[in-house]
Amino acid sequence: MARVASGDEEAFRQLIERHQDRVYGTVVRMMGGAGPEAEEVAQDVFLRVWRSAGTFRGDGKFTTWLMSVTRNQIFTRVGRMKRRADIDAFDPVNAETGESMMENQPERAGLGPSDQLACKELEEAVTAACSQLPDNQRLVVHLRQYEGMEFEEIGQVTGLSLTAVKALMFRARETLKKKLSGYLTASN
Amino acid sequence: MGNQHSSPDQEGLGEGLGNLLGKAPPPRAPSWFAAKTLARLRQEKEEDQKTVSLWMRWRWVWAAGTAAVVAGWILWQKSEPHDPISDRAVFAALDALVEQDEENRWWAGL
Numbered sequence: 001m002a003r004v005a006s007g008d009e010e011a012f013r014q015l016i017e018r019h020q021d022r023v024y025g026t027v028v029r030m031m032g033g034a035g036p037e038a039e040e041v042a043q044d045v046f047l048r049v050w051r052s053a054g055t056f057r058g059d060g061k062f063t064t065w066l067m068s069v070t071r072n073q074i075f076t077r078v079g080r081m082k083r084r085a086d087i088d089a090f091d092p093v094n095a096e097t098g099e100s101m102m103e104n105q106p107e108r109a110g111l112g113p114s115d116q117l118a119c120k121e122l123e124e125a126v127t128a129a130c131s132q133l134p135d136n137q138r139l140v141v142h143l144r145q146y147e148g149m150e151f152e153e154i155g156q157v158t159g160l161s162l163t164a165v166k167a168l169m170f171r172a173r174e175t176l177k178k179k180l181s182g183y184l185t186a187s188n
Numbered sequence: 189m190g191n192q193h194s195s196p197d198q199e200g201l202g203e204g205l206g207n208l209l210g211k212a213p214p215p216r217a218p219s220w221f222a223a224k225t226l227a228r229l230r231q232e233k234e235e236d237q238k239t240v241s242l243w244m245r246w247r248w249v250w251a252a253g254t255a256a257v258v259a260g261w262i263l264w265q266k267s268e269p270h271d272p273i274s275d276r277a278v279f280a281a282l283d284a285l286v287e288q289d290e291e292n293r294w295w296a297g298l
Contacts (some may be wrong), residue, residue, distance in 0.1 A: 009226065016222040024221065025214030034215055042217065043225045050229060119211065126212035145201060145209050173201050176209075184204050 001062065005053035016046050022063070022147065023070050029142050030074045032131040037077075045073045060156070067147070067157045071139060078135065122183060129179040137172035140165055 003011035024042045028034045031041065048069050056065055130138055136158065143149045143157060155165045177184065201209060243250070 009229075012229070013222055013226055016225055020217035020221050024217035029214045039218070039221070039224075042221070043228055046225050047229060047232065122208070123212040126209055130209075141201065141209075142214070145206060146214055169201075173205060176201070176205055180205065180208060183208055 001053055001056055001058070004050065005056070012046075012050055015049070019063075019066060020046075023066065025146065026067070026070050026139075026142055027074055029127075029130060029146075030135065030138060031078065033127075037081075041073055041077050044077075045070045048073060061153065063147070064149075064153050064156050067143065067149070067153075071157055074139075075135065125180060125183060129176055132179070133172050133175060136160075137168045137175070140168045141172045141176070144169060 001015075004015055020042070023045050024038070027038045027042045027045070031038050045066075049066065052069070056062070130141065133141065139158060140154055143154045144151075149157070151162055151165050151169075154160075155162050158165065160168070
Protein backbone atom coordinates (compact mmCIF):
# COMPACT_ATOMS: atom_id res chain seq x y z
CA MET A 1 0.00 0.00 0.00
CA ALA A 2 2.91 2.34 0.72
CA ARG A 3 4.10 1.81 -2.87
CA VAL A 4 0.60 2.47 -4.21
CA ALA A 5 0.37 5.64 -2.10
CA SER A 6 3.66 6.83 -3.62
CA GLY A 7 2.17 6.46 -7.13
CA ASP A 8 3.69 3.11 -8.17
CA GLU A 9 1.43 1.82 -10.97
CA GLU A 10 3.02 -1.63 -11.00
CA ALA A 11 2.20 -2.09 -7.31
CA PHE A 12 -1.32 -0.90 -8.05
CA ARG A 13 -1.69 -3.48 -10.83
CA GLN A 14 -0.60 -6.23 -8.42
CA LEU A 15 -3.08 -4.98 -5.83
CA ILE A 16 -5.92 -5.04 -8.40
CA GLU A 17 -5.05 -8.57 -9.53
CA ARG A 18 -4.95 -9.79 -5.95
CA HIS A 19 -8.31 -8.32 -4.93
CA GLN A 20 -10.30 -7.99 -8.17
CA ASP A 21 -12.38 -11.16 -7.68
CA ARG A 22 -13.29 -10.11 -4.15
CA VAL A 23 -14.38 -6.62 -5.18
CA TYR A 24 -16.04 -7.62 -8.47
CA GLY A 25 -17.92 -10.52 -6.84
CA THR A 26 -19.22 -8.25 -4.09
CA VAL A 27 -20.31 -5.58 -6.56
CA VAL A 28 -22.08 -8.12 -8.78
CA ARG A 29 -23.91 -9.71 -5.86
CA MET A 30 -24.94 -6.34 -4.46
CA MET A 31 -26.08 -4.91 -7.79
CA GLY A 32 -28.01 -8.02 -8.74
CA GLY A 33 -26.00 -9.01 -11.79
CA ALA A 34 -22.82 -8.67 -13.83
CA GLY A 35 -22.51 -6.13 -16.61
CA PRO A 36 -20.80 -2.91 -17.64
CA GLU A 37 -22.30 -0.99 -14.73
CA ALA A 38 -20.96 -3.49 -12.17
CA GLU A 39 -17.57 -3.43 -13.88
CA GLU A 40 -17.51 0.36 -13.74
CA VAL A 41 -18.36 0.36 -10.03
CA ALA A 42 -15.60 -2.19 -9.34
CA GLN A 43 -13.18 0.05 -11.26
CA ASP A 44 -14.41 3.05 -9.24
CA VAL A 45 -13.49 1.13 -6.09
CA PHE A 46 -9.90 0.65 -7.22
CA LEU A 47 -9.59 4.24 -8.46
CA ARG A 48 -10.80 5.40 -5.04
CA VAL A 49 -8.19 3.13 -3.43
CA TRP A 50 -5.53 4.75 -5.65
CA ARG A 51 -6.57 8.26 -4.64
CA SER A 52 -7.08 7.46 -0.95
CA ALA A 53 -4.10 5.12 -0.49
CA GLY A 54 -2.35 7.74 1.63
CA THR A 55 -5.21 7.80 4.12
CA PHE A 56 -5.08 4.04 4.81
CA ARG A 57 -3.74 3.45 8.30
CA GLY A 58 -1.89 0.19 8.69
CA ASP A 59 -3.46 -0.58 12.07
CA GLY A 60 -6.54 -2.23 10.47
CA LYS A 61 -6.85 -5.07 7.97
CA PHE A 62 -6.56 -3.95 4.35
CA THR A 63 -9.46 -6.15 3.22
CA THR A 64 -11.76 -4.54 5.81
CA TRP A 65 -10.82 -1.08 4.51
CA LEU A 66 -11.19 -2.26 0.91
CA MET A 67 -14.65 -3.66 1.63
CA SER A 68 -15.66 -0.37 3.28
CA VAL A 69 -14.65 1.49 0.12
CA THR A 70 -16.52 -1.11 -1.95
CA ARG A 71 -19.64 -0.75 0.16
CA ASN A 72 -19.60 3.04 -0.14
CA GLN A 73 -19.20 2.93 -3.91
CA ILE A 74 -21.98 0.35 -4.29
CA PHE A 75 -24.45 2.18 -2.07
CA THR A 76 -23.73 5.50 -3.79
CA ARG A 77 -24.33 3.96 -7.22
CA VAL A 78 -27.38 1.93 -6.17
CA GLY A 79 -28.88 5.05 -4.57
CA ARG A 80 -28.31 7.00 -7.77
CA MET A 81 -29.80 4.19 -9.86
CA LYS A 82 -32.86 3.99 -7.63
CA ARG A 83 -33.33 7.73 -7.98
CA ARG A 84 -33.11 7.42 -11.73
CA ALA A 85 -35.51 4.47 -11.45
CA ASP A 86 -33.64 2.60 -14.11
CA ILE A 87 -32.67 -0.33 -11.91
CA ASP A 88 -35.11 -2.50 -13.89
CA ALA A 89 -33.36 -1.56 -17.11
CA PHE A 90 -30.06 -3.00 -15.84
CA ASP A 91 -28.54 -4.98 -18.70
CA PRO A 92 -26.36 -7.89 -17.60
CA VAL A 93 -24.59 -8.05 -20.95
CA ASN A 94 -21.12 -6.80 -21.79
CA ALA A 95 -21.61 -3.62 -23.84
CA GLU A 96 -18.45 -4.20 -25.85
CA THR A 97 -18.57 -7.90 -26.61
CA GLY A 98 -22.32 -8.46 -26.31
CA GLU A 99 -21.61 -11.59 -24.28
CA SER A 100 -23.40 -12.50 -21.11
CA MET A 101 -21.04 -11.82 -18.22
CA MET A 102 -22.83 -14.32 -16.02
CA GLU A 103 -20.82 -16.94 -17.88
CA ASN A 104 -17.71 -15.88 -16.00
CA GLN A 105 -18.56 -18.21 -13.17
CA PRO A 106 -15.90 -20.39 -11.52
CA GLU A 107 -15.48 -23.57 -13.52
CA ARG A 108 -17.49 -26.66 -12.69
CA ALA A 109 -14.89 -29.14 -13.83
CA GLY A 110 -15.87 -32.75 -14.11
CA LEU A 111 -19.64 -32.22 -14.13
CA GLY A 112 -21.90 -33.80 -16.71
CA PRO A 113 -24.47 -31.76 -18.70
CA SER A 114 -27.39 -32.58 -16.38
CA ASP A 115 -25.33 -31.73 -13.28
CA GLN A 116 -24.22 -28.48 -14.91
CA LEU A 117 -27.86 -27.64 -15.63
CA ALA A 118 -28.82 -28.39 -12.02
CA CYS A 119 -25.90 -26.26 -10.86
CA LYS A 120 -27.01 -23.38 -13.08
CA GLU A 121 -30.57 -23.63 -11.80
CA LEU A 122 -29.34 -23.64 -8.21
CA GLU A 123 -27.11 -20.63 -8.87
CA GLU A 124 -30.01 -18.73 -10.38
CA ALA A 125 -32.25 -19.60 -7.44
CA VAL A 126 -29.58 -18.51 -4.92
CA THR A 127 -28.86 -15.30 -6.85
CA ALA A 128 -32.58 -14.50 -7.07
CA ALA A 129 -33.14 -15.22 -3.37
CA CYS A 130 -30.14 -13.07 -2.38
CA SER A 131 -31.13 -10.22 -4.68
CA GLN A 132 -34.50 -9.99 -2.96
CA LEU A 133 -32.85 -9.35 0.41
CA PRO A 134 -32.55 -5.72 1.58
CA ASP A 135 -29.15 -4.19 0.71
CA ASN A 136 -27.69 -4.36 4.22
CA GLN A 137 -28.75 -7.98 4.75
CA ARG A 138 -27.36 -9.01 1.36
CA LEU A 139 -24.03 -7.36 2.15
CA VAL A 140 -23.79 -9.05 5.55
CA VAL A 141 -24.57 -12.47 4.03
CA HIS A 142 -22.03 -11.95 1.25
CA LEU A 143 -19.23 -10.80 3.52
CA ARG A 144 -19.83 -13.64 5.95
CA GLN A 145 -20.44 -16.41 3.45
CA TYR A 146 -18.09 -15.61 0.58
CA GLU A 147 -15.45 -13.40 2.16
CA GLY A 148 -15.31 -15.33 5.43
CA MET A 149 -15.29 -12.16 7.49
CA GLU A 150 -15.88 -12.10 11.23
CA PHE A 151 -18.92 -10.23 12.54
CA GLU A 152 -16.67 -7.55 14.09
CA GLU A 153 -15.08 -6.89 10.70
CA ILE A 154 -18.49 -6.80 9.01
CA GLY A 155 -19.51 -4.25 11.65
CA GLN A 156 -16.51 -2.09 10.68
CA VAL A 157 -17.37 -2.35 6.99
CA THR A 158 -21.05 -1.56 7.41
CA GLY A 159 -20.66 0.90 10.28
CA LEU A 160 -23.09 -1.13 12.41
CA SER A 161 -22.83 -2.58 15.91
CA LEU A 162 -22.12 -6.27 16.46
CA THR A 163 -25.71 -6.83 17.64
CA ALA A 164 -27.12 -5.08 14.57
CA VAL A 165 -24.97 -7.19 12.24
CA LYS A 166 -26.08 -10.41 13.92
CA ALA A 167 -29.71 -9.29 13.77
CA LEU A 168 -29.35 -8.62 10.02
CA MET A 169 -27.79 -12.05 9.54
CA PHE A 170 -30.61 -13.70 11.50
CA ARG A 171 -33.29 -12.01 9.39
CA ALA A 172 -31.47 -12.84 6.16
CA ARG A 173 -31.12 -16.48 7.20
CA GLU A 174 -34.84 -16.79 7.93
CA THR A 175 -35.77 -15.22 4.58
CA LEU A 176 -33.31 -17.37 2.63
CA LYS A 177 -34.50 -20.52 4.40
CA LYS A 178 -38.06 -19.80 3.27
CA LYS A 179 -37.09 -18.90 -0.30
CA LEU A 180 -34.70 -21.83 -0.77
CA SER A 181 -36.63 -24.40 1.26
CA GLY A 182 -37.11 -26.63 -1.82
CA TYR A 183 -33.37 -26.82 -2.46
CA LEU A 184 -32.56 -27.24 1.23
CA THR A 185 -34.69 -30.38 1.58
CA ALA A 186 -33.32 -31.72 -1.71
CA SER A 187 -29.70 -31.28 -0.59
CA ASN A 188 -30.43 -32.88 2.78
CA MET B 189 -11.86 -15.68 -2.85
CA GLY B 190 -12.63 -19.27 -2.09
CA ASN B 191 -12.84 -18.30 1.52
CA GLN B 192 -16.28 -19.67 2.09
CA HIS B 193 -17.69 -20.52 5.46
CA SER B 194 -18.68 -24.14 5.01
CA SER B 195 -18.23 -25.17 8.63
CA PRO B 196 -21.25 -25.30 10.92
CA ASP B 197 -21.98 -21.66 11.62
CA GLN B 198 -24.69 -21.22 14.19
CA GLU B 199 -24.54 -17.43 14.15
CA GLY B 200 -24.16 -17.31 10.38
CA LEU B 201 -26.27 -19.04 7.79
CA GLY B 202 -26.14 -22.50 9.35
CA GLU B 203 -24.65 -25.58 7.73
CA GLY B 204 -27.40 -26.42 5.21
CA LEU B 205 -27.91 -22.92 3.90
CA GLY B 206 -24.17 -22.23 3.99
CA ASN B 207 -23.46 -25.30 1.85
CA LEU B 208 -26.23 -24.34 -0.56
CA LEU B 209 -24.91 -20.80 -1.02
CA GLY B 210 -21.39 -22.22 -1.31
CA LYS B 211 -22.52 -23.99 -4.48
CA ALA B 212 -23.36 -20.64 -6.08
CA PRO B 213 -20.24 -18.49 -5.66
CA PRO B 214 -20.20 -14.94 -7.05
CA PRO B 215 -18.56 -14.53 -10.48
CA ARG B 216 -14.86 -13.82 -10.86
CA ALA B 217 -13.64 -10.59 -12.40
CA PRO B 218 -13.16 -10.72 -16.18
CA SER B 219 -9.60 -11.33 -17.35
CA TRP B 220 -9.27 -7.81 -18.77
CA PHE B 221 -10.35 -6.12 -15.56
CA ALA B 222 -6.93 -5.02 -14.24
CA ALA B 223 -5.77 -3.77 -17.64
CA LYS B 224 -8.98 -1.83 -18.19
CA THR B 225 -8.84 -0.27 -14.71
CA LEU B 226 -5.24 0.86 -15.27
CA ALA B 227 -6.19 2.29 -18.67
CA ARG B 228 -8.98 4.25 -17.03
CA LEU B 229 -6.60 5.49 -14.35
CA ARG B 230 -4.19 6.77 -17.02
CA GLN B 231 -7.02 8.38 -18.95
CA GLU B 232 -8.27 10.19 -15.83
CA LYS B 233 -4.73 11.32 -15.01
CA GLU B 234 -4.42 12.70 -18.54
CA GLU B 235 -7.73 14.54 -18.24
CA ASP B 236 -6.65 16.02 -14.88
CA GLN B 237 -3.40 17.22 -16.47
CA LYS B 238 -5.33 18.73 -19.38
CA THR B 239 -7.59 20.63 -16.97
CA VAL B 240 -4.58 21.93 -15.02
CA SER B 241 -2.76 22.99 -18.19
CA LEU B 242 -5.93 24.72 -19.46
CA TRP B 243 -6.10 26.66 -16.20
CA MET B 244 -2.43 27.52 -16.44
CA ARG B 245 -2.71 28.64 -20.08
CA TRP B 246 -5.62 30.94 -19.38
CA ARG B 247 -4.52 32.01 -15.90
CA TRP B 248 -3.98 35.65 -16.93
CA VAL B 249 -7.46 35.81 -18.40
CA TRP B 250 -8.98 34.28 -15.24
CA ALA B 251 -6.93 36.63 -13.05
CA ALA B 252 -7.88 39.71 -15.11
CA GLY B 253 -11.57 38.70 -15.09
CA THR B 254 -11.56 38.15 -11.34
CA ALA B 255 -9.76 41.48 -10.76
CA ALA B 256 -12.28 43.29 -12.98
CA VAL B 257 -15.22 41.80 -11.07
CA VAL B 258 -13.66 42.70 -7.69
CA ALA B 259 -12.84 46.25 -8.84
CA GLY B 260 -16.37 46.70 -10.21
CA TRP B 261 -17.88 45.52 -6.97
CA ILE B 262 -15.70 47.90 -4.94
CA LEU B 263 -16.62 50.84 -7.17
CA TRP B 264 -20.30 49.99 -6.97
CA GLN B 265 -20.08 49.81 -3.19
CA LYS B 266 -18.40 53.25 -3.11
CA SER B 267 -21.04 54.87 -5.33
CA GLU B 268 -23.87 53.74 -3.03
CA PRO B 269 -25.08 56.43 -0.58
CA HIS B 270 -23.75 55.28 2.74
CA ASP B 271 -24.77 58.22 4.98
CA PRO B 272 -27.98 57.20 6.65
CA ILE B 273 -30.43 59.94 7.68
CA SER B 274 -30.01 60.50 11.39
CA ASP B 275 -32.93 60.14 13.79
CA ARG B 276 -32.55 63.77 14.83
CA ALA B 277 -33.10 65.03 11.26
CA VAL B 278 -36.21 62.86 10.87
CA PHE B 279 -37.77 64.11 14.11
CA ALA B 280 -36.91 67.74 13.23
CA ALA B 281 -38.70 67.37 9.90
CA LEU B 282 -41.74 65.81 11.58
CA ASP B 283 -41.81 68.60 14.17
CA ALA B 284 -41.70 71.20 11.37
CA LEU B 285 -44.62 69.51 9.61
CA VAL B 286 -46.72 69.46 12.79
CA GLU B 287 -45.87 73.11 13.49
CA GLN B 288 -46.83 74.10 9.92
CA ASP B 289 -50.11 72.22 10.23
CA GLU B 290 -50.94 73.96 13.54
CA GLU B 291 -50.15 77.38 11.98
CA ASN B 292 -52.38 76.66 8.98
CA ARG B 293 -55.24 75.64 11.28
CA TRP B 294 -54.81 78.90 13.36
CA TRP B 295 -54.98 81.04 10.23
CA ALA B 296 -58.00 79.14 9.07
CA GLY B 297 -59.63 79.84 12.43
CA LEU B 298 -60.07 76.22 13.23
